[in-house]
Amino acid sequence: MKFKVDADTCIACGACEETCPEVFEVDDHSTVKVDEVSGELEASALEAEEGCPVDAISHE
Numbered sequence: 001m002k003f004k005v006d007a008d009t010c011i012a013c014g015a016c017e018e019t020c021p022e023v024f025e026v027d028d029h030s031t032v033k034v035d036e037v038s039g040e041l042e043a044s045a046l047e048a049e050e051g052c053p054v055d056a057i058s059h060e
Helices: 015-019 040-051
Strands: 003-005 024-026 030-032 057-059
Touching: 003 030, 015 024, 015 040, 040 057
Parallel strands: none
Antiparallel strands: 003 057, 024 030
16 A cells, blocks of 8 residues: 655644654655555554545555
8 A cells, every 4th residue: 555645735733643653754744754555554554644634645
């Protein structure tokens, strides 16, 4: 599963990094640290996507 963050939408609130620091990192905006998310991290990354207050995270 691949995740991406829309930099134009992201407000850098840090909620994704707090929920799943293994996948997301926040600087000026949130970024995805890994190319492919699998196994036990999928659930955490999906939780971070669900918790994004501006819906900046998506996956395929």
